[in-house]
Amino acid sequence: xxxxxxxxxxxxxxxxxxxxxxxxxxxxxxxxxxxxxxxxxxxxxxxxxxxxxxxxxxxxxxxxxxxxxxxxxxxxxxxxxxxxxxxxxxxxxxxxxxxxxxxxxxxxxxxxxxxxxxxxxxxxxxxxxxxxxxxxxxxxxxxxxxxxxxxxxxxxxxxxxxxxxxxxxxxxxxxxxxxxxxxxxxxxxxxxxxxxxxxxxxxxxxxxxxxxxxxxxxxxxxxxxxxxxxxxxxxxxxxxxxxxxxxxxxxxxxxxxxxxxxxxxxxxxxxxxxxxxxxxxxxxxxxxxxxxxxxxxxxxxxxxxxxxxxxxxxxxxxxxxxxxxxxxxxxxxxxxxxxxxxxxxxxxxxxxxxxxxxxxxxxxxxxxxxxxxxxxxxxxxxxxxxxxxx
Amino acid sequence: xxxxxxxxxxxxxxxxxxxxxxxxxxxxxxxxxxxxxxxxxxxxxxxxxxxxxxxxxxxxxxxxxxxxxxxxxxxxxxxxxxxxxxxxxxxxxxxxxxxxxxxxxxxxxxxxxxxxxxxxxxxxxxxxxxxxxxxxxxxxxxxxxxxxxxxxxxxxxxxxxxxxxxxxxxxxxxxxxxxxxxxxxxxxxxxxxxxxxxxxxxxxxxxxxxxxxxxxxxxxxxxxxxxxxxxxxxxxxxxxxxxxxxxxxxxxxxxxxxxxxxxxxxxxxxxxxxxxxxxxxxxxxxxxxxxxxxxxxxxxxxxxxxxxxx
Amino acid sequence: xxxxxxxxxxxxxxxxxxxxxxxxxxxxxxxxxxxxxxxxxxxxxxxxxxxxxxxxxxxxxxxxxxxxxxxxxxxxxxxxxxxxxxxxxxxxxxxxxxxxxxxxxxxxxxxxxxxxxxxxxxxxxxxxxxxxxxxxxxxxxxxxxxxxxxxxxxxxxxxxxxxxxxxxxxxxxxxxxxxxxxxxxxxxxxxxxxxxxxxxxxxxxxxxxxxxxxxxxxxxxxxxxxxxxxxxxxxxxxxxxxxxxxxxxxxxxxxxxxxxxxxxxxxxxxxxxxxxxxxxxxxxx
Numbered sequence: 015x016x017x018x019x020x021x022x023x024x025x026x027x028x029x030x031x032x033x034x035x036x037x038x039x040x041x042x043x044x045x046x047x048x049x050x051x052x053x054x055x056x057x058x059x060x061x062x063x064x065x066x067x068x069x070x071x072x073x074x075x076x077x078x079x080x081x082x083x084x085x086x087x088x089x090x091x092x093x094x095x096x097x098x099x100x101x102x103x104x105x106x107x108x109x110x111x112x113x114x115x116x117x118x119x120x121x122x123x124x125x126x127x128x129x130x131x132x133x134x135x136x137x138x139x140x141x142x143x144x145x146x147x148x149x150x151x152x153x154x155x156x157x158x159x160x161x162x163x164x165x166x167x168x169x170x171x172x173x174x175x176x177x178x179x180x181x182x183x184x185x186x187x188x189x190x191x192x193x194x195x196x197x198x199x200x201x202x203x204x205x206x207x208x209x210x211x212x213x214x215x216x217x218x219x220x221x222x223x224x225x226x227x228x229x230x231x232x233x234x235x236x237x238x239x240x241x242x243x244x245x246x247x248x249x250x251x252x253x254x255x256x257x258x259x260x261x262x263x264x265x266x267x268x269x270x271x272x273x274x275x276x277x278x279x280x281x282x283x284x285x286x287x288x289x290x291x292x293x294x295x296x297x298x299x300x301x302x303x304x305x306x307x308x309x310x311x312x313x314x315x316x317x318x319x320x321x322x323x324x325x326x327x328x329x330x331x332x333x334x335x336x337x338x339x340x341x342x343x344x345x346x347x348x349x350x351x352x353x354x355x356x357x358x359x360x361x362x363x364x365x366x367x368x369x370x371x372x373x374x375x376x377x378x379x380x381x382x383x384x385x386x387x388x389x390x391x392x393x394x395x396x397x398x399x400x401x402x403x404x
Numbered sequence: 405x406x407x408x409x410x411x412x413x414x415x416x417x418x419x420x421x422x423x424x425x426x427x428x429x430x431x432x433x434x435x436x437x438x439x440x441x442x443x444x445x446x447x448x449x450x451x452x453x454x455x456x457x458x459x460x461x462x463x464x465x466x467x468x469x470x471x472x473x474x475x476x477x478x479x480x481x482x483x484x485x486x487x488x489x490x491x492x493x494x495x496x497x498x499x500x501x502x503x504x505x506x507x508x509x510x511x512x513x514x515x516x517x518x519x520x521x522x523x524x525x526x527x528x529x530x531x532x533x534x535x536x537x538x539x540x541x542x543x544x545x546x547x548x549x550x551x552x553x554x555x556x557x558x559x560x561x562x563x564x565x566x567x568x569x570x571x572x573x574x575x576x577x578x579x580x581x582x583x584x585x586x587x588x589x590x591x592x593x594x595x596x597x598x599x600x601x602x603x604x605x606x607x608x609x610x611x612x613x614x615x616x617x618x619x620x621x622x623x624x625x626x627x628x629x630x631x632x633x634x635x636x637x638x639x640x641x642x643x644x645x646x647x648x649x650x651x652x653x654x655x656x657x658x659x660x661x662x663x664x665x666x667x668x669x670x671x672x673x674x675x676x677x678x679x680x681x682x683x684x685x686x687x688x689x690x691x692x693x694x695x696x697x698x699x700x701x702x703x704x705x706x707x708x709x710x711x712x713x714x
Numbered sequence: 715x716x717x718x719x720x721x722x723x724x725x726x727x728x729x730x731x732x733x734x735x736x737x738x739x740x741x742x743x744x745x746x747x748x749x750x751x752x753x754x755x756x757x758x759x760x761x762x763x764x765x766x767x768x769x770x771x772x773x774x775x776x777x778x779x780x781x782x783x784x785x786x787x788x789x790x791x792x793x794x795x796x797x798x799x800x801x802x803x804x805x806x807x808x809x810x811x812x813x814x815x816x817x818x819x820x821x822x823x824x825x826x827x828x829x830x831x832x833x834x835x836x837x838x839x840x841x842x843x844x845x846x847x848x849x850x851x852x853x854x855x856x857x858x859x860x861x862x863x864x865x866x867x868x869x870x871x872x873x874x875x876x877x878x879x880x881x882x883x884x885x886x887x888x889x890x891x892x893x894x895x896x897x898x899x900x901x902x903x904x905x906x907x908x909x910x911x912x913x914x915x916x917x918x919x920x921x922x923x924x925x926x927x928x929x930x931x932x933x934x935x936x937x938x939x940x941x942x943x944x945x946x947x948x949x950x951x952x953x954x955x956x957x958x959x960x961x962x963x964x965x966x967x968x969x970x971x972x973x974x975x976x977x978x979x980x981x982x983x984x985x986x987x988x989x990x991x992x993x994x995x996x997x998x999x
Contacts, residue, residue, distance in 0.1 A: 077902050097905040110903035114921045124907035169907065434830035441823035441882055442838060448879040449845055452856035459859040507754045514751035524990045526755075528983070533758055535936045535982035536765070539959045540975035543967060544761035547768060547779045595758055645847060653849020656942065660963060670851045670943075677855060677947070683862070690855040694848065701847055705840075 027088035027101070027176035028053045029074065029209060034083030036069050043069040045233035047083070051177075051226075056203050056210045058224035060217060062256070062392070066233040067213045071179050074211065075104045087176050098127070103170035104179040108186075109162045111154035117141075117165055118150045124173040136172060143202070144168045160191045167199070171206065180212045184219065196222050217257045221245065229253050231390070249292045251381050254301050255390030261307075261350045262387050265300035267291065267380065274375060280346055284322040285375035297383035305353040306377040309340060309369045311362050317372045324371045326350065328363060342371060453694070460687035470683060482688040486672050490692075493668040496583070496658075497651035500590035501598075504647050505640065507591070508598040512639075513632075516606035527603075534596045542660050545589050549579040549661070556580075581663035589657035594650065598643035605639025606632070645704060649697050669693055762979055769972035776966030788969035795968045801958035802974065805939050808870065808954065812877035812938040817931050819878070820885025821923075827886070828893040845883045853880060854947030861948065868950040876944050881934040888933060892926025925993070932985060 029051040036044040044066040051057045059067040072078040074085060076097035085093045092100050103124065111120050118137055125133045141147045144164040154162055163183055170178055180199075184192045200223050203210045214220050220227050221241040229236045229244060229252070237244055237253045248254035251262070265277040265284070274285040277300050286300060302322075309328075310316050317323060329349065330341040333356075340352040340363070350371060363369060460478055464470035483490070515526045533541070548555055556579045559565050568574040573584040609632070617627040655670030662668075669689060676686035742749065768778055772785035793799035827838060845853065857876050861868055900922070904914040942956040949957060959971055 075906055077906070096910070097902070098908045098910050102906070104903070104906045106899055106903055108897070108899060110897065110899040112900060112903070112918060123904070123909075127908040127913060173907070434826040434832045437822045437826035437830075438838065441819040441886070442841065444819055444879060445841055445845070445882060448857065448860075448875055449853070450841070452853075452860040455859040455863050456852075456856035459863070507750075507757065510747050510750035511754040514747050518747055518751075524994060528986045528990055529755060530758070532979065532983045532986055533762055535940075535986075536762065536975055536979040537940050537956060537959065539940075539942055539956050539963075540765055540971060540978075541761040543959070543963060543971070544764040544768070544975075547764050548760065550779045552780065592757070592761070595754070649847050650849055653851040655851065670849070673851050673855060674946075677858065683859070686855060687859055690852050694852045694856075697847065697849065697852075701844075 027209065028086075029177050029211065030084075030086040031070070031074070032084040032086070034070070034073060034080045034085065036066070036073060036078060037081050042233050044073070044080075047233070047235060049228060049235065049238070051209060051211060053176075053209050054207050055225045056200065056212065056223055058220040058227045059211065059213045059230055060215070060220040060227050060256070061230035062215055062390075064232075065230040067215075067230050068181060070230075071104070071181055071211065071213045074177065075102050075179055076100050077104075101176040102179060103173050103175040104181060105163075105166045105170050105183045107181045107183065109154075109166040109183075111162055111165055111169075113154055116151050116153055117146060117157070120154065120165055121169045121172055123169065128173070140168045140172045144171075159186050160195070163187060163195065167202075171202070171208075174206075175208065177209045177211060180210060182214050183212075184214075184216075192219070199223060221257070229256060231256075246377075247290065248301070248379060249381070250389070251299060251301075251385040251387060252390035254379070254381065255388070259304055259351060260301045261304060262299040262301050262381075263348070264383070265298050265380065267293070267296040267298055270296070275380070277378075277380060279324070280344075282324060284324075284378070285320070286378040286380045287376055290379040293380055293382040295383065298380040299383055299385065299387055301379045301381060302373055302377055304339075304351040305337075305355075306373045307350070307352045307354075308372050309342070309352055309354060309360075309363055310372065311360070312368045312370055314370075317370065318374075320375065321372045322375050322378065324350075326369060326371060328365050328367045328369055330365060331363070342369060453691075456687050456691050456694075459683055460691050462684045462687075464684075465681070475684070478684045478688045479692065482685045483692065486669065486689060489667055489669045489672050492666065493652050493670070493693075496587055496590060496668060497648050497654075500587050500594065500651050501644055501648045503587070503591045504594055504598040505644070508595055508643065509602055509640075512599050512602035512606055515603055516609075517611055530596055530599050530603075538593055539656065542589055542593070542656060545585070545592065545661060546580065549585050549588070551578055551580060580661060581666075583662070583666050585661035586657050586666055586668075589661045590651045590654060593654075593657065594647040597646040597650075601642035601646065602636055602639040605636045605642075609635045641704065645701070649700070652697070653693055765972050765975040766979070769969050769976045771969050771972075773969065778967045778969050778972065788973045792970060792973060795970045797953060798955075798958055798968075798970055798974075801953045801955045804870065804953065805955040808874055808877060809935045809939040811874055812881055813931050813934040815874075815878045816881035816885050816934045817927060820882050820930060820934075821889050821927060823882070824886045824889035824893060828890050842883050842886050845880050846887075850880075850941075850943035854944040857944070858947045868948050869952045872948045873945050873952065873954065876948050877938040877941065880941075880944060881937050884933050884937060885930040888930035889923065889926045892923055892929070896922050929989075932982075936982065 029049075031047055031049045034044055034047045035042065047066075047070060059070060061067050069078060073080050076092070076095060076099075080093060083093070084091060087101060092102075112123065115123070118141075121140060122133050122137045125136060130136070137150075138147070141150055144167060146161065146164055146168060149157060149161060149165075154165065157165065163186075166183065184195050187195060196219060199210075199212075212220070212223060224241060226239065227241055227244055228238045231252050236250050237248065239247075244253060245257050248257065248260070251260075254260040254262075263277075263279040263284075265279045267275055267277050267286075269276045270288065270291070273288055275288050275291055277284045277286050277298065279300060284300065291298070308317075312325060324344065326342040326344045328340055329343040332339045335356075337353050337355050338359075340354065342350045342352060344350060352371065458472065459470070461472065461474045461476065462470040463473045463475050463478075511530070515523060515530070519526050547553065550556065556565075556577070559568075559579070560577055565574055565577060565579070568584060569576075573587075574582040579585055613631050613635070614627050617631045618624075622630065652668075653670050655668055655674050658666060658668045658671050673686050673689050673693070676682050676689065680686075768781070769788050770784050770786060771778055771781055772783050772787055773780065774782050823842070826832075827835070827842075854876070857872070857879075858868070860866075861872055866872065896919070900918055901914050904918045905911075909917060940956060941954075942960060945954055946957055946960070953961070955974070959967075962968065962971060
């Protein structure tokens with residue numbers, strides 16, 4: 015048994031998952047997962063429901079036991095340790111506040127179990143940090159959702175764990191409150207310097223708060239990286255669809271040795287940077303995000319040299335305020351989504367107009383054609399757009 | 405939802421859902437926890453049933469002692485003599501259950517949907533009489549229905565008793581010592597058992613379903629028939645079982661409010677055990693009653709399974 | 715082309731405004747449920763009124779079924795009736811012991827069924843359900859058959875055994891209902907916050923199940939105190955309070971019986987009301 019190095023209060027520790035697998039009977043929830051979460055970082059596990067992110071979190075907390083693999087916190091092997099023996103605390107999705115204790119006692123719970131001195135002082139400090147001081151003697155059911163969420167956070171934070179786990183803690187809050195809490199959580203994490211591991215299915219939330227995101231799908235990590243990296247440089251269709259939106263064209267690559275590789279889409283030659291090609295074969299899904307596309311009327315000279323171009327007819331337009339969302343139908347029937355920021359409103363671009371789609375080839379990426387174009391799209395959204403499966 | 409739960413914790417949420425404990429490694433734990441309770445029930449509920457069955461097949465008398473002879477004829481004899489009491493028991497219990505349903509349902513409905521601030525107070529009022537000795541309450545019915553009491557004299561003046569006599573519910577000018585009195589007592593005793601399960605089922609229902617039905621052109625009566633009633637059925641069935649079964653075996657109401665001509669099977673069993681001292685016959689009758697109840701319960705289980713029982 | 719909403723048209727002036735339907739019949743139809751409920755409650759409480767009222771009666775004959783005159787005799791001379799107070803004491807003692815035992819056994823059983831998956835679960839569910847569904851005549855007579863076969867004399871101990879038996883199921887059901895509403899994530903949260911299994915049970919699980927256990931205790935006590943049929947079958951010459959009342963029904967009903975009934979009602983009403991207030995106070999701001 016390795017000795018755990020004495021931790022400074024307030025410092026996080028590296029969290030290491032090594033080949034962790036969890037199966038429930040035949041169902042494999044987490045499949046040979048290996049991750050290193052550096053100390054002091056704000057790490058997000060992002061993925062759709064059922065991808066294994068919550069199971070992974072519970073294994074780190076000790077509320078589930080891995081079927082195989084190892085979990086290390088710092089140099090301590092905690093794989094089979096009971097939850098109350100781990101320097102880990104969880105902010106539960108449903109808050110799980112003790113209904114029979116008031117807020118003060120809820121927050122003090124962990125301290126009392128650890129027989130810490132000066133409970134009162136520490137509790138008062140954290141209540142101040144989370145702006146809960148006037149509510150100290152109320153019961154949980156007398157608090158609003160946002161207040162309960164902060165109590166759950168305070169209750170976990172006060173113990174200064176090596177790793178703080180957050181299981182979709184903002185899910186039950188309304189939009190404005192959620193945004194506010196996202197910034198607050200980020201601020202608190204910066205201030206206390208603990209390792210935060212945040213589980214969520216909301217990609218915007220992950221990108222706002224986390225330094226590093228691991229996108230999970232069916233028990234595996236699809237891609238790991240900083241939010242910007244994942245967004246601009248997706249390596250699988252799942253990641254490309256799950257974070258933001260993508261348009262995909264069936265294309266064939268040629269001339270792969272060049273810095274800008276040629277991709278042929280329905281006879282048109284388009285360019286994609288070689289550094290953004292993630293496909294062993296030449297058959298690819300050529301991807302470009304809707305906000306990178308520009309619409310102009312056919313015949314206009316405004317498109318810069320070297321930009322990719324495709325022609326189509328505007329099928330639909332929706333004014334969203336900040337932007338306008340267009341659906342452009344290509345000659346071969348495919349619909350392309352375009353987001354244009356409402357800077358100059360070209361009144362000629364209306365449904366029925368013939369337009370040219372153009373974009374900087376640097377914003378293109380090419381992914382393995384063997385992957386499904388629909389991977390990562392919310393199935394309900396898919397049905398609404400494409401129609402229910404036959 | 406079972407009545408026991410309804411009786412004690414009426415404002416509770418969903419019952420029955422199994423939540424496995426967090427670290428549930430020791431497979432022996434449930435069996436150890438169960439052991440004392442299950443053992444007690446096994447020894448003092450299950451084994452006596454076998455004793456009863458065994459006793460029903462014996463011959464002999466109280467003075468000379470009983471001998472195990474496997475005499476199944478005990479059953480045929482007992483039934484051929486006492487089948488009228490059996491029939492009467494089921495008929496009375498059936499009528500009482502029906503009346504209970506008719507009285508309890510509006511009460512449960514009112515508490516669930518129309519009571520507002522008074523909900524908890526009303527529930528208290530429904531439960532409270534249950535804790536008063538039911539013997540004493542039944543004796544009170546003796547007073548209420550007594551020959552010279554207000555109720556009897558009023559009904560006599562209004563000639564309502566004549567109608568009831570015509571229907572075979574009463575005899576002479578009396579209300580006491582009549583089938584009517586027995587059924588009234590039975591209905592009264594089991595009202596909480598019918599009200600609370602129905603209330604629990606209705607309480608779980610979303611009242612906006614009724615609004616949706618009205619929005620879709622259904623009248624209040626149709627909304628009830630097509631929406632409320634089907635959704636409350638589980639409670640109705642539970643209440644029915646919890647009323648009919650004890651009512652069928654009751655003999656207190658028959659003894660205190662009825663007359664020898666209106667004896668129920670419970671009275672017969674009691675007298676066979678304690679006055680006639682014919683244990684085998686008494687046991688046979690008792691076991692037959694149990695068997696017919698079991699048939700009912702198994703029909704219910706076939707439909708609803710065992711999870712909702714307890 | 716602009717369209718402006720026109721002022722309320724001339725149409726509204728020519729069509730007479732609809733009248734809100736009123737009238738007594740309408741009122742009755744709208745409130746039929748409440749009326750039926752009130753009638754049901756009246757029906758439920760009528761005997762209680764009679765019981766309380768006639769506890770203040772001074773009957774002339776043996777039976778307390780006709781109002782003679784007001785008197786507080788029964789209340790002041792409470793134990794004046796032969797054997798009543800002894801039977802009360804016995805019922806109380808048996809009630810307390812039966813409650814203790816059945817709550818203990820029943821709570822353990824409820825935990826087992828609620829929290830664990832094991833083989834034979836549906837069989838156990840059925841076993842627990844059966845006493846609640848069996849007529850008391852059958853349960854009483856079968857226990858008698860057992861005791862007779864084994865040669866065990868009937869008395870207080872056999873009564874106690876029987877009471878524990880039939881209270882058990884009700885306790886299980888009540889505690890189980892309370893456990894079901896207990897979020898298991900609370901226990902996970904406790905362990906996440908450094909409480910081991912024992913501390914979690916003592917500080918989180920038990921306080922939250924306690925209301926259910928209290929309710930089960932009250933239920934078990936009243937079932938035991940009030941039981942007649944099963945007790946009668948297994949008591950021989952021992953007299954509990956219900957047996958006393960039964961005997962009184964044949965011999966003569968003194969008003970003191972009504973006093974006990976009135977007290978029982980009053981006390982249980984108080985306890986339930988207090989329980990409800992405590993529970994709602996826990997939920998209110």
